[in-house]
Amino acid sequence: MRxxxxxxxxxxxxxxxxxxAAVALNAQWARDVAARADKTLxxxxxxxxxxxxxxPKLPAPHQVGAELWETTVMKKVTSKRSLVYHTWVxxxxxxxxxxxxxxxxxxxxxxxxxxxxxxxxxxxxxxxxQTIPILAIAPMIIVVLNAVGLSGLLPKAIISMYLSFFPVVxxxxxxxxxxxxxQLDQMRTWHASGMQTFWKLRLPSSxxxxxxxxKVGVAASLVGxxxxxxxxxxxxxxxARLLAGSYYGQTVxxxxxxxxxxxxxxxxxxxxxLVQRVTLKRMGMAQ
Amino acid sequence: xxxxxxxxxAWLFGLSVNIWLARQKPSGWASLASPIVFGxxxxxxxxxxVRGFDINQVLLPAPSVIAARFATSLDILWIxxxxxxxxxxxxxxxxxxxxxxxxxxxxxxxxxxxRGLLPVGNFVAALPIIGMAPIMVMWFGFGWQSKAAIVxxxxxxxxxxxxxxGLQASDAMQRDLMRTYAAGYWRxxxxxxxxxxxxxxxxxxxxxxxxxxxGAIVAEFFGSPxxxxxxxxxxxxxxxxxxxxxxxxxxxxxxxxxxYGIMALIEGRVTFWHxxxxx
Amino acid sequence: xQENQSVISARNLDLTFQTNDGxxxxxxxxxxxxxxxxxxxxxxxxxxxxxxxxxxxxDLEQPTGGEVTINxxxxxxxxxxxxxxxxxxxAGLYPWRTIGGNIxxxxxxxxxxxxxxxxxxxxxxxxxxxxxxxxxxxxxLSGGMQQRASIARALSFDADILLxxxxxxxxxxxVRDHLNEQLLKLWARTxxxxxxxxxxIPEAVYLSTKIVVMSPRPGRITDxxxxxxxxxxxxxxxxxxxxxxxxxxxxEGLRAGHGDD
Numbered sequence: 001m002r003x004x005x006x007x008x009x010x011x012x013x014x015x016x017x018x019x020x021a022a023v024a025l026n027a028q029w030a031r032d033v034a035a036r037a038d039k040t041l042x043x044x045x046x047x048x049x050x051x052x053x054x055x056p057k058l059p060a061p062h063q064v065g066a067e068l069w070e071t072t073v074m075k076k077v078t079s080k081r082s083l084v085y086h087t088w089v090x091x092x093x094x095x096x097x098x099x100x101x102x103x104x105x106x107x108x109x110x111x112x113x114x115x116x117x118x119x120x121x122x123x124x125x126x127x128x129x130q131t132i133p134i135l136a137i138a139p140m141i142i143v144v145l146n147a148v149g150l151s152g153l154l155p156k157a158i159i160s161m162y163l164s165f166f167p168v169v170x171x172x173x174x175x176x177x178x179x180x181x182x183q184l185d186q187m188r189t190w191h192a193s194g195m196q197t198f199w200k201l202r203l204p205s206s207x208x209x210x211x212x213x214x215k216v217g218v219a220a221s222l223v224g225x226x227x228x229x230x231x232x233x234x235x236x237x238x239x240a241r242l243l244a245g246s247y248y249g250q251t252v253x254x255x256x257x258x259x260x261x262x263x264x265x266x267x268x269x270x271x272x273x274l275v276q277r278v279t280l281k282r283m284g285m286a287q
Numbered sequence: 288x289x290x291x292x293x294x295x296x297a298w299l300f301g302l303s304v305n306i307w308l309a310r311q312k313p314s315g316w317a318s319l320a321s322p323i324v325f326g327x328x329x330x331x332x333x334x335x336x337v338r339g340f341d342i343n344q345v346l347l348p349a350p351s352v353i354a355a356r357f358a359t360s361l362d363i364l365w366i367x368x369x370x371x372x373x374x375x376x377x378x379x380x381x382x383x384x385x386x387x388x389x390x391x392x393x394x395x396x397x398x399x400x401x402r403g404l405l406p407v408g409n410f411v412a413a414l415p416i417i418g419m420a421p422i423m424v425m426w427f428g429f430g431w432q433s434k435a436a437i438v439x440x441x442x443x444x445x446x447x448x449x450x451x452x453g454l455q456a457s458d459a460m461q462r463d464l465m466r467t468y469a470a471g472y473w474r475x476x477x478x479x480x481x482x483x484x485x486x487x488x489x490x491x492x493x494x495x496x497x498x499x500x501x502g503a504i505v506a507e508f509f510g511s512p513x514x515x516x517x518x519x520x521x522x523x524x525x526x527x528x529x530x531x532x533x534x535x536x537x538x539x540x541x542x543x544x545x546x547y548g549i550m551a552l553i554e555g556r557v558t559f560w561h562x563x564x565x566x
Numbered sequence: 567x568q569e570n571q572s573v574i575s576a577r578n579l580d581l582t583f584q585t586n587d588g589x590x591x592x593x594x595x596x597x598x599x600x601x602x603x604x605x606x607x608x609x610x611x612x613x614x615x616x617x618x619x620x621x622x623x624x625d626l627e628q629p630t631g632g633e634v635t636i637n638x639x640x641x642x643x644x645x646x647x648x649x650x651x652x653x654x655x656x657a658g659l660y661p662w663r664t665i666g667g668n669i670x671x672x673x674x675x676x677x678x679x680x681x682x683x684x685x686x687x688x689x690x691x692x693x694x695x696x697x698x699x700x701x702x703x704x705x706x707l708s709g710g711m712q713q714r715a716s717i718a719r720a721l722s723f724d725a726d727i728l729l730x731x732x733x734x735x736x737x738x739x740x741v742r743d744h745l746n747e748q749l750l751k752l753w754a755r756t757x758x759x760x761x762x763x764x765x766x767i768p769e770a771v772y773l774s775t776k777i778v779v780m781s782p783r784p785g786r787i788t789d790x791x792x793x794x795x796x797x798x799x800x801x802x803x804x805x806x807x808x809x810x811x812x813x814x815x816x817x818e819g820l821r822a823g824h825g826d827d
Contacts, residue, residue, distance in 0.1 A: 006403030014407075025426070057426060120309050121302055124325045130497075131540045135417075136504040136517065139524040140532050144346050219413040226415050227505055231524065238418075246421030246509055254421050262414045269413050460654050463626050467652040469645055470675045478671065482662050560661035560703065 018061055019051070025058040026050035059252045067256040080236075087260050089237040093153055093225040094268070097160020098218050104161065105168025105217070112169070113176040113202070114194065126169050134162050135224065139231035156228035156237075163224040164217035171213030175206025204283060211276035218268045226261060238264070294335025301328025348530040356530040357537060363519070364538050371516040372542050374431035375503035379438025384495055386439070387446035388488070392476075395454050405451060412444040417502065420509040429512050437506040442495035449494075453487025454480055486561050489554040496546040500539065573637060573727065573759045574600035574623060580631030581618060581785075591784030592618045596632070598778065598787065600761060602726075605753055607770035608763045608778045609816060610823065615785020616763045616778075620729050623761065624652050636727065648676060650727035651720030655735055657712035659704040659719075665691075666700035669719045676723055690718040693752055710741040717749075721756070728760045734769070746772055747801060754797065767820075771795075771813045772804055779816055781823020789819035 229239030507517025
């Protein structure tokens with residue numbers, strides 16, 4: 001907790017820089033408008049203007065805040081304009097993909113650690129899967145999956161799953177193999193079976209690695225869901241809002257969608273961190 | 288039918304070759320051969336499955352079709368490659384990683400800033416940075432500059448966090464030793480802390496290679512002149528010319544692996560002393 | 567005959583650490599004179615302050631009371647003047663430098679010209695019997711050899727004082743015996759003043775001209791034993807009655823300090 005003051009200081013500095021940057025970036029537009037009306041602006045008029053433009057290059061923090069308020073609290077959750085609705089759409093794809101990816105990744109990791117054949121035959125597939133930039137072909141995947149009848153939530157979730165399973169596999173393989181030789185020998189002297197060694201030694205030892213991978217995986221899932229929302233004609237979800245905002249030049253809309261996405265990421269990673277702390281504490285492994 | 292049998296046979300053959308390779312004494316060529324055999328097996332199985340099950344070639348083209356399209360589109364692929372990889376990804380990578388390294392050195396002097404910056408940096412690294420692509424397009428225009436800008440933002444924080452961690456990697460005993468030599472801050476930095484930080488720095492550099500490529504390609508989905516890999520992919524998807532999409536993917540996979548490989552090679556030279564390089 | 571010139575002097579030295587669990591009185595009222603050419607061992611259980619005392623001499627810790635002088639000046643000035651070489655418990659060699667490169671490290675920092683560097687490296691490697699290992703990397707050497715390289719590094723810039731913090735603690739007894747013998751030979755050849763921290767009684771008695779017995783809570787000196795043994799000592803001396811008598815006295819001193827356990 002001694003980090004709280006430095007963190008707040010850095011965040012405070014960032015917000016100040018943000019306000020300053022808003023003035024700098026929006027000044028040109030303000031001056032152009034004034035020039036056309038044959039006026040010149042004083043400095044305070046310039047600053048006030050740059051912080052309240054309709055389509056600013058860089059919206060000021062309070063503008064974004066106002067838009068966020070408008071589209072979350074002031075709109076009905078079921079309305080197509082509610083940011084809460086869009087966030088929910090993105091979140092459901094992220095969550096489904098994340099759960100599938102974690103399950104798949106864990107199963108693969110267990111298989112790889114326990115079965116030499118799987119280790120030799122599956123590991124290369126896992127590594128190769130990451131050389132294909134799935135995000136880059138997200139549009140293609142959505143189209144192909146739509147063509148075979150899968151649409152809506154599932155294609156996006158599949159992209160999310162693809163992105164989140166890899167960190168889980170890598171982390172869990174490392175974690176399941178982390179007990180040192182001395183501890184494994186100890187298990188042998190007790191004539192423990194493979195299953196017993198797994199549940200009593202390997203799995204507990206892998207917990208720190210597991211949670212670290214989950215954090216990476218959930219962030220990757222979110223990116224997958226957002227990018228997956230773009231090709232379908234930008235209808236629903238935070239990615240769609242981002243794309244729509246960029247098509248129609250609605251900067252404040254883009255920024256509010258971005259902040260929501262950031263908040264969503266923060267909440268998910270934070271929740272995992274919470275579960276991590278509680279679990280590791282109960283296991284006596286608290287860092 | 289023949290194709291399906293061919294696919295099964297190819298898979299079994301590739302698997303047995305790889306198992307045989309795994310039993311050999313570890314050597315340079317054996318470790319290189321394994322992924323190559325794997326890749327060839329994959330291509331053979333793919334070809335067999337697509338033709339054997341008569342899969343719609345528009346949806347999932349066979350490798351032979353992709354290869355044909357690749358060969359006839361070399362000029363387009365090259366222009367796209369230069370636009371996206373060289374101009375967008377590479378320049379963003381150099382600027383982003385360079386800035387992160389310099390700033391890490393700068394804040395090294397101020398533990399207060401470090402304590403505040405690291406949590407914030409870790410947090411930002413988890414955010415969907417790619418969402419800033421439309422904003423970058425608005426600020427820097429449609430050209431490669433906006434893509435480079437996205438890449439800068441994407442690689443900056445992982446590189447910063449890794450470099451800061453690396454600078455803290457030298458242990459107290461070694462820093463004490465430097466104190467007994469009355470070595471000042473810069474001498475200690477140059478002779479001890481920077482070399483000790485290299486494994487972490489290269490971890491950040493390697494992570495950055497994948498982020499840079501993906502960032503540059505996906506950023507182009509949000510607006511780009513009529514060239515670039517991301518542009519080509521999204522328009523080809525619209526035209527259902529999926530063989531060209533796959534051809535671009537081949538370029539992306541090769542470029543990505545080569546970029547990562549070059550970094551790993553340099554890492555091997557610079558951090559030859561680290562236990563991970565010696566096993 | 568050596569002049570009894572005081573090289574390291576501690577007067578009413580006091581050091582209290584402030585920790586999360588309350589203050590720790592690491593050193594209390596320590597008074598000691600170390601003369602030129604002495605080989606002084608510091609022995610005691612964990613927490614008795616022996617390493618802390620060494621670190622105060624090296625200007626790696628600051629006292630909270632009293633004073634320490636090295637060669638008549640403060641530890642900080644002595645450090646700036648590179649008056650001593652420090653050997654840690656672990657060799658601490660840089661894995662990215664060869665053995666020769668590691669020994670050159672302090673020489674580079676101190677601005678010694680290249681030609682002279684090469685000559686010094688050769689000389690100290692000879693002293694610790696590691697000639698020919700100049701181009702090897704630390705991980706290619708055994709623990710004992712790495713520690714010898716670390717000692718060579720401390721000797722390379724000709725400081726008159728050597729501060730050694732349990733340098734052989736992590737090594738097995740056979741290697742240790744060999745290194746003890748070598749260290750004594752080195753001491754005889756170079757006539758340095760050595761302050762040596764250990765928790766092995768035979769090692770302390772074997773190596774030193776003066777043994778300082780310390781005890782914990784608070785860290786203090788309980789006995790200073792001037793060794794009557796001759797300066798030239800083969801390993802067999804460890805079985806003589808004089809040796810055992812001194813060892814007995816050390817053991818008594820340690821037990822007295824531990825009396826409250």
